[in-house]
Structure formats: structure tokens, C-alpha cells
Amino acid sequence: MKQMTCALALVSAMAATPALAEDITITVWAGGSNDSDHYRIDNIKIAANLLSREAAIRGEELNITVEGKRDFDGWDGFKQAVTLGAEAGNAPNIVVTSHLDIAPWASAGYIVPVEDYVDLDAWPLNNVYSNLMEIAAFDGMQWGVPQDAESRPFFFWKEAMKKLGYTDDDMDAMAARVEAGEYTLRDMLADAKKAVDMGLVEEGYGFYPRVSNGPDYAQFYQSFGGELMDPETGKLVFDRTAMTEMYQFFVDAVEAGVTRKNHIGTEWDQWYSEVASGKAAFWHGGTWHYGRYTGKEGNDDFFGTIGFTLIPAGNEAGRANTITHPLVYLVTDQEDDRAEEIAAQLVAIASEPRLNTLHAIESSHLAIGKAEAALDLYAGDRWASEATEVLLPHANAQPNHPSYGAFSEAMFKGLEAAWTGVQTPEEAVAEVEAQLTATLGDELIIR
Amino acid sequence: MRIELQNFTKRFGDTTVIEDMSLSVASGEMIALLGPSGCGKSTTLFAISGIHRIDGGTLHFGDRDVTRLPPQDRPVGVVFQNYALYPHMSVAENIGFPLRVQKLKPAEIKSRVGEMAELVQIGNLLKRKPQQLSGGQQQRVALARALVRKPDVLLLDEPLANLDAKLRLEMRSEIRRLQRETGITAILVTHDQIEAMSMCDRIALMKDGRIEQISTPAEMYERPASRYVAGFLGNPPISFVNADANGRLAFGDNALPLPSGIAAQGPVVIGLRPEHFGPQHQGPCVSGQVSFIEPQGREDLIDVTLPDGQRLRAIVPAGHDVALGQTVNWQVDLSRIHLFDAEGARL
């Protein structure tokens, strides 16, 4: 209510006084962003230019300076910086971060809902896929705007598959088979074992998963029938059976010699160069890996060498799936309501298809809106269009829940303990359950 | 300048180190505070200098009450045992420091430092740093620094302790010379009786925070006020013999007549200096067996064990024919013996 009254006062004030030159500085912090992600910040700069021009036409002078920063010490460092900055009252105006941060940051009052400042029914926000918009909403409010979309496919090395006896047609049909649940993680494990046994790949390189915690592992939980959130109550769900089976799957992979016991913690550099050059038979990653494989790692024939599918189902209870983990633009709470308004408008403009496409193609992410597919730049990109088609319709997201971070963290630590043989899957699950029960209490449903 | 310390009391925490002590030093006099370590002589010195607070009593320099004055404001010069020269300053700067504190003009400082350096005979060392000086030279610098601002009182805290034997002799007379030349009132703290006796006009012998006796060196040697004083002074030390006074002084098979003018009854202690016992003296005899002979060149020290097991020491000129184990019957110079009661007070 306070914000609205302020806004009202401002609106009337602005109407009453003659236009003056207005100088405003907008800071943008982008987490987990590399060089190829520079449009996360640059698009805000372009938007600022546009907004200034619009103001000029209205006869107002609006000078917006955009300052960007994305060299953080990993996600941990970025989140620490944003939260502590917000507490200290010098948070950046716009943050680009995981949608998972919406819940805790909204409760803490660090961010304000974009819907307070922009018209969601107007261009360009009404063009954004509604399931993505939903991911940037929490507790019935639209807090942010998706900044990019991606999805996390399962990859296989075509040459290895060929030697395992798959024809080109078989491989083309793979995506469909996985989607239908005909090819499961267990089948994959068998194939990977064969590949190791036949010497197609080195031991430990049959299945070559992500080396650190990330949303990817929630996909495997889903593959084994796990559900992250109960849609009825909005509580997080801990599915003992699914969790145990998922842990068991990785333990089996290690025991079969398909995955290395010490895999977690492998250097990313090494990991990228290995999967891009066919050292591994199966692995999983993200749509943006395309850029890395074809770029720095020098794989010139991506489509000829690498196939991709959804993450296969693990058992009867589970389903083939993929998780999209879009980053979102969030507007932070500031002393000055005007800064929030400008920031929100910049976010809206930066979501224009043309601008967003720049980011999507440059960084091998997917479109956030329907109209982007029609743009030459996007349509002309084989990866973007194929991946959008195969993956995005099936993508779900992790839930926006204040405690999801703790949930995800605990789940991965348990997996790591089982994987490295420190605990049996049952022990690991029991400990994770105990920890989550204690920390989440009523907010957790145990199945 | 006359120093008058009255009813001085000093406590460290809960322990009283010195209680109700009085001391007066005449103007131009040099007095020694003599005693074993821990007897409170340094504490007294520091109280006079102002470094220690005086917990009870008063201190006057002349007519001026300085009891509450901080050390900076007292007209006192101190020479410390380790000289406490400022290592980063040259000799001239060291001596000039007290004047610099008084904000004198550099020219005047220079001339007074030169003057003082001449007095202590180190005029050629002014540019050196303390670590380039010998012990005796450092001593002279410390003296010069203590005297340069013309204090009324000079305090010397074991000034010779860090010197070798030869330098000690030299500095002994040197300090005395300076004190005489400047006419300053001086207090010397020492545990060395020879230093005290050779350098000072009077000696205050201290024990457990009290002054046991205060008098001239000769008087103190000749008429020690207590057994403690008698035992402290003299080298080789005095011998003590427990005796029973009953008209005469009996100990074991031996007996001495009671010296004239002394009436004593019951147990007493006889103090007999080695130089007053031996074959070469006149007087009553004491017999015993020679138990130890220590040749000293000009004379020998000879221990005589009495029949009751007590021991007397004698100084006998070299060239005697006394042999170890021999039974002797030697004379005692009866006029020079000291008699003390059981508590150690002089009779």
C-alpha cells in the first residue's frame, strides 16, 4: 500500500511540475555470467537508450547511466553480495539471477514485484511464454521477468552409439523413444557399460554427469518418480523411494565402472573438453553447452557427433523430463521509487524479442517468447530451433519456495555421500530426510 | 642540600617493604645504603628519586617538601647500575638530554656538555654511541648525565657492580672525587661493604627494611650496634662464639674474663675479629685445635676449633710454624671483643 501511495504521489507530482532533466543511474548485477552472457547487461543498456529516446519524444530529458557487474566469485559469491548489499541498502537496481531466489528475496523484502510497475498484458511481456512467466511468479505475484530460457538435455556421442549397434535412424528416433519412456536410464546404463567393456570409452567415461550441484540432479529425482513440490499445498516433497533409487542409480553407475567414483569436483575445463571430443558416451548438460562445444572446444560438427534427448525416465514411476532453470530479471527495493519504476521499465524493454534473441543466440540459450522464433537470427540457428522444439514443451522448473535452496543442497550432499561410497543410498536418504525434517518442519511432505 | 626522610613507609600491594624509616643526610655528605639484596635499599633510593611513590612519611630536600613531587620535578641525578644510557643517542646527546628537556639553547647545552665531559674526563668521546664505550667510560657518561643539570642530590644505584675489579678501584676514587669537587649530597646504594666503607662519609646498614645502624665506617667497624652489623662488616668476617656469662664468659673448657664495665648474665655471644686473636697478641688465652690453614701471602688465616666444637678464626703473620691438627693456646685482645645478648644487641 505504501508503495502505491508513493507512486500516486509521484504520478501527480510529475503531472504538476514541468519536465526537468532527470539523471538516474541503474546498476545491474548478473550472477553466473560469462563473457558470452554480456547481453544480460548490455540489453539493459540498449533498453536505457530506448527509454531515453522515448522520453525525449515526450519532451522529457531522461539520462540513464547503466552500470553492470558480473565478475562474481561464483553463484555463492554473487548471492552473498546481493543479499548483504540489500541489507546494507546498496543493492543493485536490477539483478539477473536464478528464479529460485525469488522466494527468499521476496520474503526478505529485497525485491519488488515487477507487476507493480509494468503492464503484463502489454507488449513485450504478453509475448513471453506463460509457463516461463509463471516460473518468475511467487505467491500470486509477478516478481520478475524471465531473462532467458534453457533446458538441460541428455547427450550421447553418436560414434559410440553407432559402434554399439544403433543406426542413424535409431539415433534420430532416440528423442521420441526417451520421451515415450521406452529408453530408460537403466537402458542407458547398460549401453554405457557395453561401451566401456568394448573399449569405446575409457572406464569411468560411460556416463559422465555434471561435476557440481545444480538443477540437473533434480531431473534425475524426477526421472525416478520424485516430485519437487505438492501443487495442492505448495509444500516441498521428499520422496524416499525416488530419492533412494536415484542415489542407487549413481552408485550402480560407479560400481559398473561407467562413472568415476571421484567424478564430483572434476575441473569444468577438463569436463567440457572431454565431452565435446567424444571421451564420454553419455552425459547431460545444458542447452548453452552448444556454444562451448562448438566454440572453445572446437567441435565443428555438433549435429553429426552429438545427439540429445530429454533426461530419460529411471523407472516405471518416473518420466522423461528436463528442467528449465531460467534466469530472471528482478527489480530490487530502493529508497527511491522512481528508480524501481525505471528499472522495471528497462527490464520490460530488454525482454523485447529482438533484444532477447541477441542474448539467446550469443549464449546458446532459448527464447523466452513466441515471437523470437520468427526472427531470422533465431530461426536461422539450428540448435536454438531444434532444442526449443524437442525440449522446451516438456520443461518444468524447480519450485519457488523459500526453502528450496536448503532442499536442493541437502539432496545433492546426500547424493555425493552415496556416490563417493561414504554412505549407502539408504543411509544417505535417511540422513537427508532427518536434516530436512529438522530444518523445514511443516513445509515438507515426506512420501 | 640536606636530605630529610622521615617515617618513610613503602608498600607493594599488600606487603610492606619499609616501615617507618627515617634517614637524614647532611648537605655535601655522601652516605651509603648498605645491605644484602632485598633489604629495601634500592626501594629507598627510588623513593628519594621519585620513581616510587612514598606511601607514608615525608621527604624534604633542604626546607622543601618533595614528598609528592613527580621524579621529573625533583632536583635529583641518578646513576643506574646498568647506566641506562640511551642507545640511539651519542655521548653528547646523552649528556645533553636533561638540558634539552629544560629547553636550553643548543649553544648553552653544548658548552655545559663540554664542561661536564671534561669533569668526568671523556671529552674525546662525545661523538661515540654508548655501545662503542667501555664499561668505565659508560659509567662516566652516566655520571655526567646525572650531574649535568646540577641536581641537589646524586643517587648512585650499585654503580660499580658491572665493572671489573680494576675499573672498580679506579671508579671508586673517581666517583668520590667528583662528589667532593661538586659538593653534591650523594647516596650510594651497594651491597659491597668495601665500596661503602671506602667511598662514603657515613654508612646506613639496612636489614629487612630497617636501618640497623648509621654511623661512620670506622665507628661501625669498631662499635657495631648489633651482631648483624658486626657480621656484615669485615673481611675475613668476624667469628662468633656462644658463651655463658656468669661473672666470666665460659664456653666449653675455655673462659674469658668479662671486659670491664659490662654486666651480663646468662647466654651471650662473643664477637671476635680474626685480627684480634692469635699468638701475637696480649691477653687471656683460648685453646683449641688448628683445623684449617689458608695461606694469604703476607699472613695466614687459621681456623681453630674449640673443644666444644665452636670455631674461632685468627690472622697470623706468615712465617709461623703452626701445623694442622696442632693444639694451640692463643691470646685474645680482650679490649676488642664485642659482646651481644641473645637477641643480637650490643651489650
Add this chain to the structure above:
Amino acid sequence: MNRQTLLGLGFLSPALLAVVMFFLLPVVLTVVFAFTNMSTSTGILGGEYQISESDLRRLPAAGVREEAVEMLAGADYAVRADTLALFAAEFGDKRAQELEALHGGASFDDRRAMERALKDLRRDPIRSVRERKAAAELFRISILGQRFPTEAAFVEAITALGIPEADQAALTEAAYTGWTFTTQNFELLWELPATWRYALNSALYVVLTLAFNVGFGLFLALSTFYLPTRTAQTFRAIWFLPRILPPVLYVLMWQWLTWDQGFISAILRPFGIEPINWMRHTATHAWTFIVLINGCVGASLGMILFSSSLRAIPETQLFAAQVDGANRWQQVRFVLLPQMRWPILFITSYQTLSLLTSFEYILLATDGGPGRQTEVWALAAYHTALSNYGGNLEYGLGAAYALALVIIGILLSALYLRFFNFRDLVAKPRIEQ
């Protein structure tokens, strides 16, 4: 107050100020925070009052009666007489009349729908987005999702909604988004199996590293003691560098040594040993390197302290021992070691505390992995309170972790007071005035 007192307090005050600001105050705050549920979600500096949609289902458990909850739920926006009057006052009667004609009596679930309804105004449309949002806000009848900066404002709002007074207290408490006092952190620490593991890890880490530090420091000091000066200096320099090299760089060197394509792997490859990440292969590997990394830093301190106390032992004692026919080992065993009891005791006690609370090298090397196996207590405190992937920083719980270390720190340093011979340290200054 005399001059010395003034000077003493004056000399002390800058340091005192710094210590109060950055030691004393933080210690007090840590104690306070340990008894709160402070986290990212609650914020640090106090909260506001808000009932969100997801709060509704939690309210019955918080002691708010169903009737009250139902009053809170329900439609958010309604076009009815009272809200229209507000609208008319701000945006004119004509618009209000048109809206009443179009949507009179209607209610909307969210603001977006309300805004759409406002867009239906044709005669004199509200063009500015901000104004339309402000207008939509006038029709709001629910307080769901609204933040109230003060308790008074919130109570006023729920009173206006007609929430019975009986429920107001519970509701206000539930609506508070800031932190509250609780002892839950300690219960949690007690219950979590991980807590005990962290404690055990810490103990393991301290004991192993300390043993390495002292043993190896002693070895280095003794062995270089017998070497010619230049050679000894070279070795001391090699072992001293880890202490002064920046930790980030120092750990990077170890990572280069141990990773799959690093030095050890490359050296062992010709012998048919598969390259592995030597630092993270198993918990044992990780522990070995944690101890080595920290140990090499700590050993240098031991080396230097021990060396200087060795130098203080008169050489004549060694000559005497040599004359007595003692070989080097016997010299060390019977002459040198017995005289080094004090420095060994000092290093041991001093490093126990610093190891217990240090986590920088572990953070940089393994970050507690693999599988939390090298997560020590201090690192857990840091992770919980300040750094985790989920971004949910639990300051309260982290402070509870830290409090345990603070208490151990105070107890141990009180013990050291005895070791350090406090009486000597506080000997009275010898100039009294």
C-alpha cells in the same frame, strides 16, 4: 586522575575503540543472533507485516481461527460502492460511472484482471500504466501480498477487514516477516546428524594437523639446526613461503599438483597409474591433502619458533654431550627436546585454537567435499550463514554454529591465561608516579 592514567587511557583508546567495534560488539551480536531464526528470508534489520497466499494455509497452525482465515482469503479486488467512491475521487466521476456500468459488482482475483477491467474504459481511458496500476489499487479489498511497514498499519488493515480481535495477535505474529527469538537453532544442532560429523571432522582436522605441525616443525627445526647456515637458510625459506604466500595462490599450487591432469597424475602415468584427482578422489585423499596444505603453513611457524628456542640453548651443552659420547639422536632426545617443552606447549595450545576456527584453506581446496567429508565446524558456520548454492543464508543458525566456537575460544584462551603466566605479565609498572 593523574598524568600517567590519562596518558595510559589516551594511548589505549584508539585500539580500544577498534576492539569494541569489531570484537566486542560482534561477539554480543553473535550471541544474540544465535537465538534468532534470522535468514535471508527474514532479513537482518527487522521485517514488515505481510500475509501472502501461501501463508493462508499456515495460519490455522499458528492459532488463527478458520473464520478469520476465510476473511483474509476471497476475492482481492471488487468494484463496489465504497471502492468506486475512492476511484471517483481520484479519477473523476465520469470514469467511475462508466466502470460501474461495465463491471459494477464484479470482483477480480488478481490485479492483472482488475487492470484489464480498467482498460475497458473507452470514453476517457487511463493511458499511463502507472496511473492504471494506482487506480486498480483503489479497488483492492484484500490485504494478501501487501507489505505493511509497521505493526500499527497492519493491525489497522486487518481491523478494517473485520478480523475479530481475538485473532489479531496471532495473525500479526504470523504476518511478521522479520526474525524472531527462538532456541530452535540449538535444538537443530543437537538433532542434525551432520552437526556431530562436523564436530568430529573438526576434531580430526585439529588433531591431525596439529600433530603434523608440531612434529614436522620440530623435525625441520632440529634438522636445520645441525646444517651449515646457508643450507639451513635455504630449507627454512622453502618452508617459510607457504606461510606468507596468499592462500588463494598457495592452494592453487596444490590444486595444480593434484588434479587429474596435474603433476602427480602426469608423473605416475608412465607407471600405468590412471590419472585421478588426488585431492578429491576419496575422503582419505581429501584429508591427506587438507592436513598437508594446512600443515605446511603451520609447520613453518613451529619451525621458526623452535629454531629460535634451539639457538637459545648454549652450545656448550652440546659440546658437553658430544664429549660424553652422545650421538645426534641422543643429543636431541636428552639435551635439546627436554628444553623445548615450553615452546612445544605454546605452539600446541596456540594452534589448537587457530586451527579450530580456520577454514580458509579448506574452503579454497575442497570446499568441504567430497560429500561433506572435510566440512569442519567453522566451514559449516560459514556455509550456513554466508555462502551456499541455494542462496538461502541462515544467519541465525550460522551464528549458533559460531557461538559454539566463540565459547570454546573464550574457555581455551582463559586456560592460556594460566599457561602464559599471567602474574608475570601484569607485573606492576615500575615507575609509579
Add this chain to the structure above:
Amino acid sequence: MTTSLKGNWLLILALSLISAPLVIMYGFQLIDSVSRPAPGGIIPQEWELTNWRFLWERIDSARPSIWRVTLNTFVFASATALLVCAFSITAAYALSRLNFPARRFFLAGLIMLHAFPTITLIIAIFIVLQFLGLYDSLIGVILVKAALELPFGIWIMKGFYDSVPWEIEMAGVQDGASRFRVWRELILPQVKPGLSALLIFSFLAGWSEFILPLVLAPGADAQVLATYMNAVIADDTRPDYGLFKAIGMFYALPVIAVYLLFQKRLMNIYGGGTKG
């Protein structure tokens, strides 16, 4: 105790073997920064300076220039060192030599702080800083770092003051100088070696500090070499050990220089100062 090299070859051999890993790390730190090894190997193939490109170009458009970061680090380290020294020389003197009420209490407090686990306080320190409005600023981190180093600094300086003979101080007082003047003109010159050792030590401590700037000054304006380097390493899309090592070399150069120049004094502080 020095003996000939000859009788010690076994000892030297043992020490060399044990020191080998460290020496190898140091050696390759230098070699790898100016060469490129064969993939998967360790033997340098080509000698080149490209790893040092960060000196003249930005390795990532988002990162500040290395010179800016180096300047920050230098300012941070020197300011910390100066503050620590300035506060330590006065406080330590008071504790060592001056008589004032509650001195015992302050001394006990000093010993407690000396051994205290400071890093556990970082959450609360953040709150204090943010209350002072110094969060995310270089000044804030400097103050915190200096404060955390203070107990150590005071401890060290007190040790040095304690070893100055009381008689020097007494002589000064007797010569008519005030306590302040005695401190400034007579005592301070005696503890110069300790002061310079503390200065060097605190400078190095500041130069190496990682956690405090990481947590308390995450903004680009206050980045220091430790956080810069860690961020470069943490950037998982472009790990490049050659580059890391070159940056590391650059980062370590002043440390090594300081070590070579002031070896004795540093050892002094570690050897003499920390004794109880």
C-alpha cells in the same frame, strides 16, 4: 651450531626429498607462467608470454583492470599495516609501561583476544559495518582487518616494549622528561625493529587477505587481488592454469620481494614476538 656439509649429506637428502613437493610447486609456478606444456603433460613445450596478457588487456570484459585491483590491494595492505602499527605502538606501550586503572583487565582481555577465533564473528561484523555505512567499501574492510590484526600487533609490540630496560625509562623521567616525551624520544627508538617487523607482517597479512574482502566488499570498486584471482579461477568456462599461474606469480612477486628484503625481521616477529 654449524658443522660441515659433508657429515650431513643424509640429513640434506632427507630434507630435500621432503621439500621436493613444495619446490616443484614453486618451480612450476614460475615455469608454467611463461610456457605452455603439452596437453596432459608437464614438460614445457613452448616459451611464451601470452599468459601474462592480463597485464595489458582485460581477460574478460567484466573484470576490472589488474592495475586497478593491484592498487586496491596495495592501498588495503598498506592502510591496514599503518593502522595496526599506529594503534599498536600506543596501546602496547600503555599496557607494558603505564599505570592506570583496570590495566589488569585490559591485559587479560588482550590475551583473550590474541587467541580468539575472529573469523567466526564475520556475520556480526557485517552488521556493524553496514550500520556504519561502510559495507562494500575498501575503508570498511581496512578497518575490520586492522581491528582483527590489532590484538596480535599489540601483543607483539608489548613484547618488544617489555624488553626495553626499565632503567632507560627511569633515567628519562629523572632527566626531567614527561612520560610522553620519554616514550617518543627514548623508548620508541628502541622498539623500531619490532615496529618495522610488525609493519611488514601486517602488510603481508593484508596483501594475502581473502575472506574479509570477499564477504565485506564484493563490489568491483573494492576488489583485491585475492578475490580477483579466486574469481578468475572460479569462472568455470575458461580455466587456464597458465593464466592462473601468471596472475599468481604477479600476485606473489611483492611477497617474495618483501621476504628477500626483510627476511630477518619477519623471522624476528615469528620467532621472538609470539612467545608468551
